[in-house]
Amino acid sequence: MANRPNDSSRSDAPSRRFHPVWIVMVVVATLLLAGLVAIPAVLVSETKPPAAAPAPSDASGQNRNGAGSAPAVVEQSPSPGKLRQAKTVQVDFSPPADEDMPSGPFGDAVRLGQKIFTDTQTYARPYVGNKLRCVNCHLGAGRKADSAPLWAAYGMFPAYREKNKRVNTYEDRLTGCFRFSMNGKAPPRDSKEMVALVSYSYWLAKGAPTGVALKGRGYPKLAQPARSPDATRGKAVFDANCAICHGADGHGTQANGGYAFPPLWGPNSFNEGAGMARVPKAAAFIHANMPLGKGNSLSEQDAWDVAQYMDSQPRPPDPRVAKSR
Amino acid sequence: MTCRTPLRGIFAGLGRERLPGTVFSLVLAAAAAPSAHADANAGSVLAHQGSAGVPACVSCHGMQGEGQAASGFPRLAGQNQDYLLKELQAFADGTRKSPQMNPIASALSAAQKRDATAYFASLPAWKQQDKPNTSSPSYQRGRKLATVGDWNKEMPACFICHGAGGRGVPPHFPALVGQPRAYTRAQLEAWRSAKRANDPQGLMRSVGAKMTDQEIADVSLYLENPSPAEVEE
DSSP, rough: OOOOTTTTTOHHHHHHOOOHHHHHHHHHHHHHHHHHOOOOOOHHSOOOOOSSSOOSTTTOOOOOEEEEEOEEEEEOOGGGGTTTTSSEEEEEEOOOGGGGGHHHHHHHHHHHHHHHHOOOOHHHHOOOSSSSOGGGHHHHHHOOSSSSHHHHHHOSSSSSEEETTTTOHHHHHHHHHHIISSSSSSOTTTSSHHHHHHHHHHTTTTOOOSSOOTTTTTOOOOOOOOOOHHHHHHHHHHHHHHHHHHHSSSSSSEETTHHHHHHHHHHHHSOOOGGSSSHHHHHHHHHHHOOOTTOOSSSSHHHHHHHHHHHOOOOOOOOOOOOHO | OOOOHHHHTTTTHHHHOOOOOOOHHHHHHHSSSOOOOHHHHHHHHHHHOOOOBBOTTTTHOTTSSBBTTTTTOOTTTTHHHHHHHHHHHHHHSSSSSSTTHHHHHHHHHHHHHHHHHHHHHHOOOOOOOOOOOOTTTHHHHHHHHHHOOOOGGGGOOOHHHHHGGGGOOOTTOOOOOOHHHHHHHHHHHHHHHTTTOSSGGGGHHHHHTTHHHHHHHHHHHHHOOOOOOGGGO
16 A cells, blocks of 8 residues: 555656556556545656555544554655645655554663654753754654655755755764753763654654655745734734744743743754744744644734744854854 | 723732631631722622622532532632622623523622622632642643643633633633532533633634634633642652
């Protein structure tokens, strides 16, 4: 049922075996059956003919993978709404269920990685310089699509990054979030924390192709707004939609001795070097994920405006700038 | 949003007190009670004896405000006061519907509402008494929903909003733990059908709308007597 995109790419095969009309008919039937949007013709010719229609992964809509069955990878063309940003065919993937975590030392590392990710303040204390947790920006323990999920990140490294102008390994990428988003310092490469986070990511990405943009990676980019982002309008959006959880002063809400809702700015939030401190990234995250549980409910303009407002508030300095000062 | 901020700080002191549930011992505590606009002692009298046209609250909500499992009357003890007050006001102005509570809340004066809610908020919060049957699959599914959620349908864990262990995040997010199963279930069904719609920004309705009957049953069972996962291991 699962189609690995690279498994069967024999671009010359169809012309030898079928009359071209058959290809068209197969394509049409496939699309009708699966209810998928047409894959752009260019891409089809560049990669491979669509194979048998991927069966809808699970009638119940639950992405539960029983032991033994490989996590589902389903190739799908980008949805029409996202065409403006998608340059390649995107691939559907669902990570394995928590219940299927392995046992033994590797399983222990995976479990520790999940704990660090969801309770960074407790399990990676020495490396954290604010009150955030990884899961605050990567929802659902790093699983939620469109919230920079770990399963979609793991297979995309090593990669060149403009931010530091070199090829980054996955560990380098984690280092970035520790340094800027967590306003701290990275655990050493061979520390149990780093090994655990890499193990957790690797496990979540079990069965996913490498080097292929999976559907749901990162935060879905927004088109440029009609009006340039404005902090005054943004404050009104904030007061009406965000203050109830993040506090009227944006400093978060504490309960039972910890942060129930994380700070968006102030001394305990991400620093000026963080991805979230850049308005387009913040707007994209907010639009897809906030208010919590009501993602995609704000207008894109409101998301830009509130991101502008959030990112114009005081926060810890960029350590790279602070150093050179 | 109704504005009740001014009340918040005033009751901070009262909320922490553990006043025994009987009128008798309250007399002793009276001397120590800080002067405030709300009077938990008066609230206690109202709760236990009622007043003109208002039945005693405890006749439905339990002698210690612990609720009534059989009839699905909610627990009030230890619930955040701002929240209780907001709900009483919603019953009074009809934005929350209940055949039992609408007439009662309408009959209460503003001062009585403050007093009664101050009293119930001051009672001890829920504590586990008996071990639940944690091996029941329904219970385990309920726990997962409460602590992890289901991001496949963009449903955050209940405890993200309702606080660690479901103990609430004052003033907007009520504690859920120890509520009679039938009550939680009825409320979730009411959110789902939008029969109850007095939540800020539709935050709770958006969760209720995504829930299946099975999920409602599972999570209601769990919340009645929640044990964290670690306890069994």
